[in-house]
Amino acid sequence: MIASVTGRLAAKGADRVLIETNAGLGYEVTVPLDVMERLPAVGQTVTLATELVVREDGWALYGFADAAGRRFFQRLMSVSGVGPRLAMALLSHLGAERGAKAIRDRNVALLASVSGIGKKTAERLALELGDKVDELAGGVAPAGGGAAETALRALERLGYATAEADTALRQSLARNGDLAGDAQALLRRALTLLTSR
Secondary structure (H helix, E strand, O other): OOOEEEEEEEEEOOOEEEEEOOOOOEEEEEOOHHHHHHOOOOOOEEEEEEEEEEEOOEEEEEEEOOHHHHHHHHHHHOOOOOOHHHHHHHHHHHOHHHHHHHHHOOOHHHHHOOOOOOHHHHHHHHHHHOOOOHHHHOOOOOOOOOHHHHHHHHHHHOOOOHHHHHHHHHHHHHHOHHHOOOHHHHHHHHHHHHHOO
């Protein structure tokens, strides 16, 4: 198992990054929105906790800010009907701590607000994982703590679909990493992308 990757951040995409290690290997890693927001500038050194998912149609590496994010991803994947795409959508939309709290508190409405997760899947997550995420749900930051999350909520209030807003924010962060801490600048950039389509 590839438990972590450390190296130079060579490139950022909408939902993935390329990390080049000292050994000369380049790893393409898919990351949730909150991780993308916190990444350093291209060229800087970065370390991600990772999970390798092997499927019939290929292998994919998923990256997280820390081991807690990876554990939450693993727990989500243990639920029937939840694959890596849905798990990453939940992590991007809610983050590990807030997502774990929603599951622990059986907040089906909040879970179902994630793009791709319907009411039945949200209920299944709450039922199967409700008592297995306590250590991840502690010390939850208030909603809207990160610039990207604040911008995402604002775009949703403006009527944009979560998936559409998420994509625009990812593209904005990939192009301008210096926007990561500024919710208003990130929102303006994402709006420019959304209105130019």
